[in-house]
Amino acid sequence: MTNETLWSKREAAVPRGVGSMHPVFAVRALNAEIWDGEGHRYIDFAAGIAVTNTGHNHPKVKAAVAAQLDNFSHVCFQVTPYESYISLAEKLSALAPGPSPKKTIFLTTGAEAVENAVKIARAATGRPGVIAFSGGFHGRTMMTMALTGKVAPYKTGFGPFPGDVWHVPFPAPYLGISEADSLNALEALFKADVEATRIAAIIIEPVQGEGGFYAASPAFLKSLRAICDANGILLIVDEIQSGFARTGKMFATEYAGIEPDLMTVAKAMAGGLPISGVIGKADIMDAPAPGGLGGTYGGSPLGCVAGLAVLDVIESENLCARAIEIGDKIVRRCEALRQSDRGIGEIRTLGAMTAMELIQDGDPSRADPDRTKRIVSVAREKGLLLLSCGVRSNVIRFLSPLTIPFEVLDEGLDILADVIRETA
Template identity: 80%
Template sequence: MTNSTLWAERQAATPRGVGVMHPVFAKRALNAEIWDIEDNRYIDFAAGIAVTNTGHNHPRVKAAVAAQLDNFSHVCFQVTPYESYVRLAEKLNKLAPGPTPKKTIFLSTGAEAVENAVKIARAATGRPAVIAFAGGFHGRTMMGMALTGKVAPYKLGFGPFPGEVFHAPFPAPYIGIEEADSLKALHQLFKADVDPARVAAIIIEPVQGEGGFYAASPAFMQALRAICDEHGILMIVDEIQTGFARTGRMFATEYADIEPDLMTIAKAMAGGFPISGVIGKAEIMDAPAPGGLGGTYGGSPLGCAAGLAVLDVIAEEGLCERAVEIGDRIVRRCEAIRQSDTGIGDIRTLGAMTAIEMVEDGDATRPDPGRTARIVAQARQRGLLLLSCGVRGNVIRFLTPLTIGFDTLDEGLDALEAAIKASS
């Protein structure tokens, strides 16, 4: 079997709406490396979109899941609960930012976590409206798409969407959106579009994922917290891509020194096994009536076992600190490349959530999505898997496993540099 043969079969058997970044089919993976069905080796700078922070097939995670499989794979927590769900919730309640007592519900996907956060916020406040940010990504369910601040490809042809969802611009100084602009627009929303007394929640990614790795500053997050407090609005922080050591802290919110009312989590929390959750202030989490929250597969036994192992690996291997070092190494290399390439317009990182923005001749107003796509393709030819993102399609994001060996990281950066040179 070859990649091209299976790609043709894939096109015949699966819908085109499932976009695929790389036409190579994974056969096996270990830590920061993937081998395809032709036994070609790739260095993984994608981590399954920030899922395998602890690397592919981490021994601790594998052992935890294998042990759970010896007991049972599924019974449904809402039918016969199990201890691992409770223990994982207890640990996350302690790790979540802020002193207020917390409670946690587990679900299956990030979009499901977002949906439930909105449900909880509406139940707790009795209000219907939600405010999100342009460029934000919150999933592909109907509410997830409504909250997502990017039309193509996520919203095309799928409307109408749930009502009373509003968007404000996300601060991104590199592309001309200052924090003051965002706050002014938010206040304008209150004047022109929605009474703040009708707003249940404001949802924000502390670092936008699909939107281009723009980070909200601590000052902006604090200002948003103050606005929420002023109007009785709940603050939902979407930590789905930023969580579990990716940014150099367990959660990126910690940089802002604020306490969210609700926080959505998923992706890296179980090292590749499907699980998500909502962590929130206990009183708010208890607002929905019994039976109002749940899901057949929510908080699966395998996901809970893997999640407990992931928390141990993050602590024991110092992955928060390692994320900072990885990000620093990537930034240093990219800065060196930029010395001779004006196409790299911006380099930004928070921990190991790192990106470069490709523009024409160093001009931030002239995005270069064409070259961005060429770099991704050239890198793959050199054995490196990259992801692009951004509302302008011109950002390359680096999401290496936090367990990547530095020799492997440097090898990947060598391939990146060669791809950038070949793409010009």
Template identity: 70%
Template sequence: MTNNETLKRRRDAAVPRGLGTSHPGVFAERAKNAEIWDVDGRRFIDFASGIAVTNLGHAHPEVVAAAIQQAQQFSHVCFQVTPYEAYVALAERLNDLAPGMSQKKTIFFSTGAEAVENAVKIARAATGRPGVIAFSGGFHGRTMMGMALTGKVVPYKIGFGPFPADIYHVPFPTPYLGVSEDDSLAAIEMLFRADVDPSRVGAILLEPVQGEGGFYPVSASFMRALRSMCDSHGILLIIDEVQTGFARSGRMFATEHFGVEPDLMTVAKSIANGFPLSAVVGKAEIMDAPHPGGLGGTFGGSPVACAAALSVLDIIERESLCARASWIGERIADRMAVLALHDNGIGDIRALGAISAIELVMDGDPGRPDPARTSALVAAARERGLLLLQCGVRGNVIRFLPPLTIEEALLDEALEIIAESLAETVAVKTLA
């Protein structure tokens, strides 16, 4: 008999423990839009979206149809052997959509970490400089370079070093935690004086809204200051839009909120709504810096994934999903604000479009994170049929990632479950 319990035993015996799972007792059997059914027949509202991958919901019929049509023609030939139109057409679309007026070029890979690695390669080839500056709390992947750039030790980096050299970290601006924009900029200037000459730095890399770090957004003023700093030192600005792209922020890319043009931009996750695909999009002259053969990968730009991604872009535009993301984010933030009036454990509410989160603390004190209650909230919501994700350097943030196509009734049901789960965890904590 196949059920969650037997599958979990098989998983524990066959799959290494290093592959963590947020909801280990929920084995998905089928999914549609914002709902998942497990092998025991239980139904869940999905507020994870495969970690911001299924922005258009599960099994969107148009995306599925596009993938099937391409698979019936061919599923793989390798662009480095015989190129194909879907790759070129998708590159053209992304070049037109990318922020800024400069001419752009795009290359495709399979994962977000792969895109980040190649953005660093391109930056080093273009500048002749090895150094890269990243930020505390940032997450850029689990490859060796990705881990080096990631600003969180546990669980991503512990026991896996040494990491590539010439990587430097500075504090990410998080006013709620007492780190101002000026603090972050001053830390970069101190880095230039104490650790690395700016003439050796090829790129500064950051997420416009930190994902694993806790859904902290940067401000337009900080992004403009960073752009100015990069320009003054001949440093490239790389924006990691892996989690924030494709309408979730209320714009096609979160960078558009800040009025700044990146030199290079990494995208992945929801680009193909569940099919493995990532890309580096950048200024044409920078993208052309590596020599022929220096970039690529056997599965990069899968024709099936490219076909799906072209469909995704059509749907985002036709269904005005950027505007809907803003509506979803406002709906969530408004409900959380009402709950916060009666629950001083909700220390902060953040939302940029549908990139929204709450931070749980003790007695309203930002300096007293409450990861235990955060874990309890995830468990309580799951028991009621809602899948949530915990994140943050301190483990005390709940990030809300519903599909942008979620039905209004399901969104309201999920928000009611969160309210009930918050009340339950307060009661449990009081009893404890």
């Protein structure tokens, strides 16, 4: 069936609120390549929004899931638990930053992980308030929409949202927001709007995902850690998009040398299987009463065995180091393009979490979302799948699988170079 036919059927059967970046329908995928039903091949610089860090259909992940299917697909951990849940919890608790003993709960989606992190923080502190950052993205449930710092398209028409959620600016020097501006806004919030003793947690992405791949510096994260410690506030680090070797570390927080109280994980943790988690200091994780946490599909056996396989792949294939190599290659190519293109602004990377900002005539204050859309569209026509993001919808983000062969990466970057020149 053609992409056009399937798109027509999609429009008739699926609500318009579910967006799709590309009007092509995948029928097969392997490592960093996707094929549609018309036989077209695409180089994948999206990885299912940073999910297939270990590539599509990695043999170890496939084998683990197939073996589990021979045993059982679901029994519900809260009814009859199983060993893979415990094993994955042990491994992730050991890998999480910081020396404190950790415990881990598994859920199904990233938003569900954030919801539960807030529940745990409130139970542990006895406080209701949560502070998040402008430009942040934490999900599409009611609480996570409240935490998300971007209105369109995530919040439009869905309010009112849960209360006791506050926002301060995320430091983004390229956009004119310094770390001092952000910290001063937090101090002003405590003086003018809500007392610090009412705040259960501050939640932050160490590298903003949907917001545009702006990274919080180690110094800024250390300042947040100190503010939280001084005021009895828990620090929640959202590693949903930045985790599992994407930034060159298992978790981006490691660059700052701090220990979060709670950390949310999802996306790449199971190579494409739906699972998420909250990892946190053991005493904090134990704050909710028995039965207060859980979910029917939380920590599915398929997701757990896939998660164990992913950790094996990250270690055995040295994907943290490979992420840095990939990011360096992308940055070098983008910097070369920028030399002759005043529409390319800042190029940012932390490992293989790389972004290119599109602006007008060299002016960072003049975003170019229209060219950004054209680049994504023309690249697809040439066989390269890209994603855009950013609070101004003018950022191209690069999220290829970390297992991408370098010759395929170079092929994709050649296509990108052609598209940049064509759309200038």
